[in-house]
Amino acid sequence: MKDVTLFLSKWKQIIQKLENNNGKVHPIEIGKKATIQEIEAKEKELGYQLPPSYKYILNNLGSSLSFYYSFSEDTIIPSEFNEIFSGEINWNIDFLQDLNMLADELMEDGEDYGATLRGKLEFSHAGNGDIYAFDMSVESDEKPVVYWEHEEDTVTYIADSFIDYLLRITELGCIGSEKWQFEYFLSDTGLDTTNTAAAKWKHWFESFSETTLDDVKNNMEQLIAFAVYRDKLDEESIDFLRKFSRNELFDYLLEELDKKESFKDQKMICEVIGKVLGNYADSWVRSLWEAKQDIMDSRLRSFLTSMCLSKDEGLTLVFNFLEQESNKKITGYDALSHLGDFHSRDVILWMENHVKFPVTEGWDELFVRSNFSRDDIERWTSLDERHEVTVIHALEKYVYMKVANNKFFYGISGLPSKSDFIDFLAKLQAKQVLKKRILSLEYVIQNINIFY
Template sequence: MTRWKMLMKRLEQQGARVHPLEVQPAATEAELVEVEERLGTPIPFVFRALLKQGTQEVRMYWSLPDEVILPDEIEDKPAGDFGWSLSELDWPYFGDDGDETDAPRYLQFHTAGNGDALLIRLDEGVADPSVWYWSHEEDEFDLMAPSFIEYVERVTTLGCIGADCGQHRQFCGEDGLDTGSTTAQIWSNWLERYLTLTLEQSSASLEALLIYASMHGAEDQAIQDAFAQYDRFEVYGLIRSRVIHARQSDHKQAWSEVMVHVSATEAADWVRSLWQENEEYEAIPVGVRDYLTAYCLPEAEGLPLVIHEVENGENNGAVHPYDALHRLRHFRSSAVINWMKSHVAFPINGWDSLLAISQPSAEELLAWLNGSDAERQTALHAVCHMMQQQIVPVTPVDVAQWKQVLSEWRDKEILRNNKRIFEQAISGLSGWYAS
């Protein structure tokens, strides 16, 4: 239990998303007997002793920040999802297509975040039975460990990683979780470094600082200041190399975000070159190029480059709203709003999100609300989205004027669902951004 508390404390200190560790008191004999009577079977001896002498329930959840760049050998980003509960101990349900003869052979002690199950196999006479994972989509069983005690030890060694198949299979062998495998060792070494490496230590060398940035990104001003002590063109060159040579698209994106925070000015000419067909053009995904273009080039230069491709895509001249959303969302500009106005049409899904994140002014939103049917519905949904996400217009809202406009259009609406959305916008005005 001390190891779990220390793990969670260190993860939180390093910026991981952590749900408070939940540890309940040990179970009483009466509580254990009550569950056994409900199940109609004894709880295996070792697990029963753990429930009675340790804790009847433990829950642990954590996840790494989005900007974390893991070693290439780690195919799926691990996250914490570990625990058990006496009160939830039950026979598993393997679905209508499952083998009913399997159910009485297992007890389910934990449900993974994706709905899959962790199970204790009820082998007759075995005091500490094996632990298995069942995938509800694949209807397959994976051995996790030959005993419950061994399962707890192995999972704890791996940082209490989650139970779903994307988490554990990369660390499994014939005997279940293999903490000695190459992949497990790479992960364990990375995790230990993530938990202990400080910015002060990393600032002593550029290579160490790049490692720190791969774990924490470079949005923090202190990290940017640490990079500023080194030659800016050397920094740019090393980050550029990582963007180009990263094997995974999400790693390329993460290194691009570091570049934007640290070397945006130095990267401008290189980003321009990415709009020409060359070797590096092929190495950079379109989404990464769009992101770099939005943040490394002047808007007047970069936005037309992206818009030209959006307008000349594979939709026979029509602009697909989700293509526009994904490619233009980084600009967050009134110029995007002006451009999209001539393209907005039903269905509006995608257009509303792009409008919401393009930093609209109150005046622009009001003009859209008084525009065509497609513009009005786009603006209405964008406003509701902004309210939910606590995004405010770049200029103050005149609540009285907005309430009048929204009420008038609500009263003209025939469809009940549209009336409801207008009501939602009206009710959210007072808590949004009033002048």
Template sequence: MWIERWHHLLKQLEQQGAWVHPLEIKPVATEQELIIVEERLGVRIPSELRDLLRHCSQQVGVYWSLPDEALLPIELDNTPSGDFGWSLEELDFPCFGGDDENLDEQLYLQFHTAGNGDALLIRIEDGSVWYWSHEEDEFDLLAGGFHNYIERVTTLGCIGADCGQYRQFCSEGGLDLSLTSSQIWLKWLEQFLTLTVKQAMFNLESLLIYVSMHGVKDASIQEAFAQFDASKVYHALRSKIEQALPPADKKAWSEVLVNVCAVEARDWVRTLWKDQNDFLSSIRDFLTAYCLPAEEGLSLVLLDIEKQKIDAYTALHRLRHFHNPKIITWMKHYVAFPIDGWDTLFSESQPSAETLFEWLNGSEVERLTAIRTVCQMMQKGMKPTTLIDKEKWRQLLSFWKENEILRKNKQLFSQALEGLDNSL
């Protein structure tokens, strides 16, 4: 029945957009295979694990992860993901580190290794299941027996196997399904596995729940919002943004808002610049870029950057949502070595051929920023907003190909020339 449940879980997860690794189920172990391993170890495998190896599978692997868009309940300390199983072939005594022989290592068998290098252990004496953290050198009891451990982990969605996931669902007796955190996770997981956009689209609150799990990129989800009163949608999403605590959650709800009711949010976004508040500047910049008219939004951010006299890295980060030629004009006064990031901002700001040529004829930092921008645009298949005078460009690119001192800079101009010729 466990195998059937694992298959069903992974099928549901995959249908809902989670990343899923095919279920690993090897044939059962023969008695002879078990005896060979026990002779190698010098101990008998605890009975419940031995029973599973003999009658269920000698190796099981369940691995999955939620979509990046999924917002988890704030009560959960860590995002659960699937990392569960065991292996007869890899069954061995654990290594707790240190130069001296650690007698505790002979008390356990390690049946699974977590992705972070920690160990899942079964105690040889009583068959209890433990988690060992290699960084903390601490043991956490997961279950009094192997069957109990599998049942509880399976119910929790085969989560694991790092301590951050397990501990939030553990009490003194191990994994505890009655804990508030366990109940919150189980309710969320059931909704994630079963709620479809067709079911959610007729109720705004249900649609918001669905979006919190899947994001808003799908056109059908954006269309579903259109059937509701735009003002109600705006107020609901504004409330989500204001009430969300983790910055990532605020950003996620902001992305939903700009996709479904950006116009309705304009006046509110303007107040974020006027009022004294503790609203995150990164979220405010994002909302400004996508809710306000381009000229207005960019002016607000540029004015704030200059007023606060922030460093170039922060400026680049704040302007990354805008794609406006005026940014290039602003850059001219601020661009400096190192130029990493400036070229990306330049390329995404809709440069004209004339502007690029002007920078190629400018100071050293302007020239190298522009040539890196040109190469980046060629690689991405991006074109200037106006036509290139190819003969004029060829002369300038050839000149700097010959006169640049550093080989890496010469290579950039050679690459640009090659791209220019290939475009003929």
């Protein structure tokens, strides 16, 4: 019984640690202990003798057990373990399943998909549908724990027995049940709690704590890492970053930008440059346009241009780029990704010559993000069909975006009174033939208060 008490003690410590650091936790739930008679009845039903260590846990701890946790978004997990986000253990005697039957069901058109399930007995599953099972084909009383990937139809060795599995996964903090979360620690003999990666992970897990802005606000490198990890740069973080030497900050950001591989991380570094340094980085941004070869994703260059150069200079550069690169076949998504951060009505003027169907593929959102006015609405609804439909879907998107985000900051200048605006929308609706456009305008009218 000592090992059962030890498991429970360690699991409670893990759960408590996550709760103390604002993690999301589903506490430990334990079913009643299974009697010897209930276990024997289950064995008779399945036609298998259950592994001794599994029966021991059922009889001395519980016939079922489950708990789950996920880390707080403000817990900075080391980058080498970036696929780990949660932890979990679960089993239930009632969910034991002979996978031979499942293998038979999965056979299609002569293909033996699911062949690796044969001789396996499921005792648990991962959140993505993969399966934890005992390999009943092994000729010993104890049966190894294996993991079946449903997409690849492959089996991975996890541990020598059920209790061995519990010992290993517990030592690793009960990390998430999906393979991509624990594969850092896999070897030919299953979960390896002694390899280099495991040692690093255990050291971090024992000492980690949720990171707050107060923890990193006085350390430039940590503050930038905090913003990149959270993929969020709020006004308070910007204020703290502006207290550092601009030259030192800029040099460090360029070093970090060169190191980052993912677009998301690069975008975050560019956001720090744009929002914190602004026109201090103007010469560097111009050099990105003058370079003879692309040294940065063009979308990031356009973003930096919107933040660091004057509106006139920046828009001229981006307009010319889009028109030259696309050979006048500019998609709405391209236009949005390059012009959406300028928030300028000059973009709406430029759009008049380039907008095309389908307008819902970026053009409507770009219209919203370019601070359109009453005059723009009236002008565009008097132009071609593509312009009128852009306005219809832009108004609909405006409502969606404002409902979804209380901090939505786009305003519409020059709006008429509420009754006059409803009359305008009703007349625009009456002109429509397609049901989709009629319903879009009906949605806008029903939510007219959003605009006031």
